[in-house]
Amino acid sequence: MTHILDRPAWTALETKHAAFAEGGDLAKRYRPSIVPFASARDDTPASVGQLGGLAGSGESLAIIQASPIILPSGYVTTLTADAVQMVAERHLPQVHDPRIEPLGEADAQAMLDLAVLTKPGPFTLKALCLGSFWGVKRDGALIAMAGERMKQPGYTELSGLCVHPESRGTGLGRLLLQLVSAEIFARGELPYLHAFAANTGAIALYESLGFKLRSRMHVAVLQVA
Numbered sequence: 001m002t003h004i005l006d007r008p009a010w011t012a013l014e015t016k017h018a019a020f021a022e023g024g025d026l027a028k029r030y031r032p033s034i035v036p037f038a039s040a041r042d043d044t045p046a047s048v049g050q051l052g053g054l055a056g057s058g059e060s061l062a063i064i065q066a067s068p069i070i071l072p073s074g075y076v077t078t079l080t081a082d083a084v085q086m087v088a089e090r091h092l093p094q095v096h097d098p099r100i101e102p103l104g105e106a107d108a109q110a111m112l113d114l115a116v117l118t119k120p121g122p123f124t125l126k127a128l129c130l131g132s133f134w135g136v137k138r139d140g141a142l143i144a145m146a147g148e149r150m151k152q153p154g155y156t157e158l159s160g161l162c163v164h165p166e167s168r169g170t171g172l173g174r175l176l177l178q179l180v181s182a183e184i185f186a187r188g189e190l191p192y193l194h195a196f197a198a199n200t201g202a203i204a205l206y207e208s209l210g211f212k213l214r215s216r217m218h219v220a221v222l223q224v225a
Helices: 008-014 045-052 105-118 172-186 200-208
Strands: 021-023 027-030 038-040 060-065 075-088 100-102 133-138 141-152 155-163 190-196 211-224
Touching: 008 021, 008 027, 008 038, 008 060, 008 141, 027 045, 038 045, 038 060, 060 075, 075 200, 100 172, 105 133, 105 141, 105 155, 133 172, 141 172, 155 172, 172 190, 172 200, 190 200, 190 211, 200 211
Parallel strands: 155 190
Antiparallel strands: 021 027, 027 038, 060 211, 075 190, 075 211, 100 133, 133 141, 141 155
8 A cells, every 4th residue: 555655746746736737647746837747647758658748848857756757758857866754743832033024925935035045946937826934034044945746635745945155054944844844744744855865964954853764765857759
């Protein structure tokens, strides 16, 4: 029996993020203006074939799942990587820090600019559609942020953690991780996140906050050949 997080994009688009889904009964993707994640329901030829029909010329699909990724016909990979999926089981207390503020639509361009600079993973101007974000500003400029992305019943993914290079080492990343995790716990859900397996520094930080490995994951970005 598979876990609800083994194919997080599929289970999110089947449930709490159904309003953002494109596709059919065997494969779905987020609307590409929001985030490039997509998933087949399973590894059957029919599901993989439907996944292959989701993208048009020049479009990409980002896949993350526990089982090895089967490449649909007519696609090439532009990125493959090993990743980890971690879930926090130790409740974290809510954070009260006057430097942290909720981010909104007026901050979307600054959020994208920070994400482009720091490369936390797929990020667009529509990221705020998926969940709440919080950030820290200095002299009006956004220097750190973190928020929510994929959601399933009982779970919310923590994502978009960015700290400006000039502000690294100040504890802002850890502070925002604590805040977002606590907000998710306060709703009665468990926070989870993904990290590239080679990013041992980030994984050590997550472990120090109570995140534990749930599964090894496979990541690929697919593009129509």
